[in-house]
Amino acid sequence: SQKIEQNSEALNIQEGKTATLTCNYTNYSPAYLQWYRQDPGRGPVFLLLIRENEKEKRKERLKVTFDTTLKQSLFHITASQPADSATYLCALGGGNKLVFGAGTILRVKS
């Protein structure tokens, strides 16, 4: 069955450092992958999309990579700030449907 794994433990980093979050998947060939941010008590907010034929996408301090051979996506936040603290969800897409991972909690300390 399809499985999406994100770091189950929270990622704690110091302000100014680069945060790297991992999304691994098995038994799935997604056409695209999306990353969302979710704050406590709120709905997810879209951040970035990367298609299966793309290796890397950037948006301001965010960068996402997509390796369909390794079945892995990495999500980077450079020059992290305390305001970046949230849960980050990866979602695999195809066939008009998104399948979400459980998310990784990121805590950026000042």
Added chain:
Amino acid sequence: DTAVSQTPKYLVTQMGNDKSIKCEQNLGHDTMYWYKQDSKKFLKIMFSYNNKELIINETVPNRFSPKSPDKAHLNLHINSLELGDSAVYFCASSQDTGVDYNEQFFGPGTRLTVL
């Protein structure tokens, strides 16, 4: 302006009751969704409607019935509520123009607690 709104924000009810959650989007999107987020934070698709037509219906008990009176509204009615239905329910919408990779816009969620 709220893009995707849901009511109520919180819903506490007894087992066996019937309840509804309403969702409205003012983005002019063609597709709307219902998701369930359980205590382990997994966000799972339940239903998807495109222009009032059901296009995704995951393995959801038939006690759950979505209704789309128009493409800006997708309501969720739940019959005979059970303890396991306790979760946060999110409505979402996306603009479909013949492609399926559009970003989804989520509502604030409805926290349902069944006692």
